[in-house]
Amino acid sequence: MTPPILELTDRARDVFRMVVEAYLDTGAPIGSRTIAKLSGLNLSPASIRNVMQDLEELGLLAAPHTSAGRMPTDTGLRLFVDGMMHALEPSVEERAAIAARVEQAGPVEEAIAATTAALSGLSACAGLVFVPKREVVVRQLAFVPLSAGQALAVLVADDGSVENRVIDLPSGTSGTALAEAANYVSAMLSGLTLAEARARLDRQIAEERAALDGAARALIEAGLAVWSEDGDRRPVLIVRGQGRLIDAAAAANLDRVRDLLDDLEGKQEIARLLDRAREADATRIFIGAENNLFALSGSSVIARPFHNADGHVIGVVGVIGPTRLNYARIVPMVDFTAATLARLMQ
Missing domain, CATH: 3.30.390.60 (Heat-inducible transcription repressor hrca homolog; domain 3)
Known part of the structure; x- marks a missing residue:
């Protein structure tokens, strides 16, 4: 069971935050010497190693190799996202880029696909939108x-x-x-x-x-x-920007990339996952092995439902990428995209 963030000492919370933020920025395990140099915590590398060892025993950090630095586990990422993350609102330019795709002329499906492509480009992830087949009256x-x-x-x-x-x-x-x-x-x-x-x-x-x-x-x-x-x-699931999943960090682990692309090929499974987000009142975040679908690829999905003028859920929009996502930036971006698509449906 994930410990509540308040159960950690101030020192442990500070070290944990530094490890997670550094990992999300670089995609690499972080050592105690690096934290000591960057953190301003006035702690020696030995003290930081002890704290990191305690966090590892709690299941929040892991060492991928002997003598390597630490990186957050899926459990640790969940604790960070739910209890420590400070969301960053999309910039004016990002909001304009998403809104412009919705306003383009053409069938609704094309506007949705174009908006998903814009979200993919801005988030550097694959963009997803799930629109259940509906009976047109x-x-x-x-x-x-x-x-x-x-x-x-x-x-x-x-x-x-x-x-x-x-x-x-x-x-x-x-x-x-x-x-x-x-x-x-x-x-x-x-x-x-x-x-x-x-x-x-x-x-x-x-x-x-x-x-x-x-x-x-x-x-x-x-x-x-x-x-x-x-x-x-009409596709139930639209995926845009798969190529953005293969960045420099991902190229070092081609097996993970291959597993992730295989996940995207199995659209029925992804669609079922996104369908779970339809019942949510807010953004849902699925992290790594929390979901069996991503046990091999180590992927995360950020998804939010969007509604029509009557308040009925008519679809889910989101992104998929490695667990090393910039959650603080991408979660509000997905929120804004969902709100923009809702306006399209009114």
Whole structure:
């Protein structure tokens, strides 16, 4: 069991903080002489070694090799994150970089993927976003002519989201057919999911109760089909920036890097982990072997859910990287990204 931070003496807390912060900065074990030079604690290397030995016995530090310095264990990192870390707010430039990706034009999925890529770049981790498949409920479907052979199909969903897709028009399609198709959807298909709307349209056509000419019917079928197919292809988990996981420190341990990339290939397992964060009121931090998924790779995940205007959780955004993350900087960055995506969904 992790000891409460208050159970440590002031001296032990100071040494522990120095070891953790130095390790997170360098990725290497820290020796007592280094702490003595950097800390200003007015302690001899021998005294610091004794304190580090006590912390090792508590399971907070570990020595990877004989005569090497100490580094925090996953338990030690948990104690530091929960009890000692001072969060650093994202800079104006970092906030602007994330917000700019959300504001770009295009489908919601593209904005989410672009925002995840921005988070990856700023955090030097792989960015993750988990968006469970959802049933789109149709409110309106409009058609805007672009040329003689193409139109922009505009779907307004019941949650207020708007998405556009370009579809091909049957030869000779008139403006009247475009308006007829839109009016039919509003009158007969509004409030139904895409699957329900397609089933009702098919049923009414079969029963000859759909007052539509052939062109209008073809438009509606094409409009509903493009979103149904898009929804089937929509990734539940988006990962951006895997290459950033291979830094100079990681290259020294290629087995760990390989294990981490294997973890990312197993998207179902990562998705299940992120799904656990959906129920959280705040950011969740999964550190190393605390989760069986990362027992080999020694990775950490920082994740936070984001909500729509009604307060319903619609996804989880976060990052994955080695346990040697700058938690104080990245946790607030993930928080800001979640808040930005929430605004996108309103």
